[in-house]
Amino acid sequence: MKNAIASVSSRIFLMSLFLMAAVNAFAQEAGTTSQTNTTESHSSSTVPVPNDAQSWMSNPIVWVVGGVVLLLIIVLLVSNSRGNTSKSTVSRTTTTEVKVD
DSSP, rough: HHHHHHHHHHHHHHHHHHHHHHHHHHTTTOOEEEEEEEEESEEEEEETTOOTTTTTTTOOHHHHHHHHHHHHHHHHHHHHHHHHHOOOOOOOOOOOOOOOO
């Protein structure tokens, strides 16, 4: 039982570590991905570039695929922890000898 708990806890730890690394990688700033236009009145406006880092977050296909992947990971972890249970039978035989005098 302790081995199964240690195995599951180590897998959860590794999964959370990889998840944090992925979030950190996506959270990096993309640099200057916008263009600044100046008009005659000296006011500036920012025009987003079509390949902006924020455009992928607004795409619903990305959210659906991400949800499916997350669901698959959870199902795999739960089903794998169920398969690690060992089925063993323990039997004990006790023999007692009594001497009657």
